[in-house]
Structures are given as C-alpha cells and as structure tokens.
Amino acid sequence: MQYSNILVKLSGEALAGDKSLGFDNEIISGVIKQLTTLVNDGFLVSVVIGGGNFWRGRTSGDMDRTTADQIGMLATVMNALYVSDFTKTYNVQSVVMTPFPVGTMTEVFNKDKAIDYLKSGKIVFFAGGTGHPYFSTDSGAALKGCEIGADVLLFAKNIDGVYDSDPRTNKDAIKFEKISCETILEKDLKPVDLSCVVLCKDNKLPIIVFDLNAENGIIKVANGENIGTKIIV
Structure with a gap:
C-alpha cells in the first residue's frame, strides 16, 4: 500500500456521464464500490465532489460572482448527500461535513471529528x-x-492525465507521466486550479490526475499503480 489516507476529488460533470446534468447511477455505483473496497482494505477515504453537473459559478454569465459561487456550494452539498447515500448498499457508513450549517442534513466540519470518522471506517x-x-x-x-x-x-x-495542451482539440498533445508543480505554474497548464497547486506545493501534498472511467482506477492509484499523471511537490 503506497498510500493510506486518500482524498478523492470527483468532478460533478463526471458523475453525470453522458447526461451532462444530474446523475449517472451506474458511474456513481462504480465509484462507491471502489471507495468501499478501499475502506474495507484499511484505507482512510474522504471525498470532495464538484457541482458542475448542476451549476458552475464561473459560467453563470452576468450574475454577481459571490451569489453564483454560493449556488455552486449548495450544488456540491446536493451531490455529496446523493452520492453518500450509495455507501449503504455496500454496508459502509458515511458522513457529510460542510464549512457552514445545513440544518440537520450535514455536520459542520471539525478536523478532529473528521479524522475520528475516517479512523472508524466511515467515508467522509x-x-x-x-x-x-x-x-x-x-x-x-x-x-x-x-x-x-x-x-x-x-x-x-x-x-486520463495532464497534457501539454488539450488532447480533445490537439491530437498531438503530449501526456506527462510526472510533472512538477513549478512546471504547471510556469506553463499555466491548469489540470486543476492553480490555487490548489500552490497550496499542495507549499504543504508537500502530491496530486494524481487520472481517468475516472478507467477500470478500478481509484483502487489502482491508491495502491500505487502508475496510471494517470503524478504532480510532484
């Protein structure tokens, strides 16, 4: 086991599959099956889901940016509540934590409680x-x-990883097996948001970018298999 405490970032768009909006339950079930397998293998597993299958604040047109981003935050709460419910199918408990109160639907984030939940075998x-x-x-x-x-x-x-240009528009785009945070910042590649890259660089937290649709991709990456692109810090 190369890693023991993993945080999986899922894009909202990926969970929608070909539908673009909403949820593709087959994809979600496949993701949760992998996550629960990792929990049963002794990994600490936490998840962050984007909101792009409902709303992306940055593409909201002329709306006030603060309001648009607040709607996006609520979209991620809906996603987390929906996806977390799938863990019951595999007899693994889960908890949804938010940085602000959402009635009784979520718990307000507390670092120590989150770590306790992870150590007790819950997906957070x-x-x-x-x-x-x-x-x-x-x-x-x-x-x-x-x-x-x-x-x-x-x-x-x-x-399926980080490229020097968009492979969807450039058939000659080159995929990196490994790339440093410094190179990403210098070349403005944006496989993930640059503020994320800076924070990970400063705190020595490595990132691996890979294809959600790769068979057992999450399990393979968590166990140290070399797929996708590793962003070295």
Whole structure:
C-alpha cells in the first residue's frame, strides 16, 4: 500500500456521464464500490465532489460572482448527500461535513471529528467547498487534504492525465507521466486550479490526475499503480 489516507476529488460533470446534468447511477455505483473496497482494505477515504453537473459559478454569465459561487456550494452539498447515500448498499457508513450549517442534513466540519470518522471506517464527504466565494472545489479539496493529513489527492476526471495542451482539440498533445508543480505554474497548464497547486506545493501534498472511467482506477492509484499523471511537490 503506497498510500493510506486518500482524498478523492470527483468532478460533478463526471458523475453525470453522458447526461451532462444530474446523475449517472451506474458511474456513481462504480465509484462507491471502489471507495468501499478501499475502506474495507484499511484505507482512510474522504471525498470532495464538484457541482458542475448542476451549476458552475464561473459560467453563470452576468450574475454577481459571490451569489453564483454560493449556488455552486449548495450544488456540491446536493451531490455529496446523493452520492453518500450509495455507501449503504455496500454496508459502509458515511458522513457529510460542510464549512457552514445545513440544518440537520450535514455536520459542520471539525478536523478532529473528521479524522475520528475516517479512523472508524466511515467515508467522509466534504461538501460546500471552502465556504467562501472565489475558491473552487479543487482548492477546497486541497485545503481539506492538508487539514486531515491526507497522503495524496486523487483527482478523478474525464481525462486520463495532464497534457501539454488539450488532447480533445490537439491530437498531438503530449501526456506527462510526472510533472512538477513549478512546471504547471510556469506553463499555466491548469489540470486543476492553480490555487490548489500552490497550496499542495507549499504543504508537500502530491496530486494524481487520472481517468475516472478507467477500470478500478481509484483502487489502482491508491495502491500505487502508475496510471494517470503524478504532480510532484
């Protein structure tokens, strides 16, 4: 086992599959099956989910950015509540924690409680981003990863790694097996938000970007298999 405490960042768009909006239950079930397998194998597993299958604040047009980002935070709460419910199917408990109160539906984040939940074999979903506008869920994942002492951030995306250009528009794009935070910042590559890269660099928290649709990809990456791209800190 290369890692023991992992934080998985899932994009909302990836969970929607071909639908673009809402949820693809087959994809979600596949993700949860992998996460619960890791829990049963002794990993500490936490999750951050984006809100892009419902709302992306940065693409909200002329709306006030603060309001748009607040809507995005609530979208991530809906996603976490929905996806966390799937853990019951595999007899693993889960908890949704947010940086702000959401009635009785979530718990307000507390670092020590979160770590206790993880050590007791629960999957912890961190929703609501950082709780502040102008910060993405990528940054929220990096922040939570640092706070709970994660060994690695696993970014499960709709692309199989980090490229020097967009492979969807450039057939000659080159994929990196490994790349440093400094190179990402210098080349402005943005496989994840740059504020996330800076925070991980400063706190020595490695990132691995890989394809969510790769068979057992989360399990393979958590166990140290060389798929995707490792962002070295």
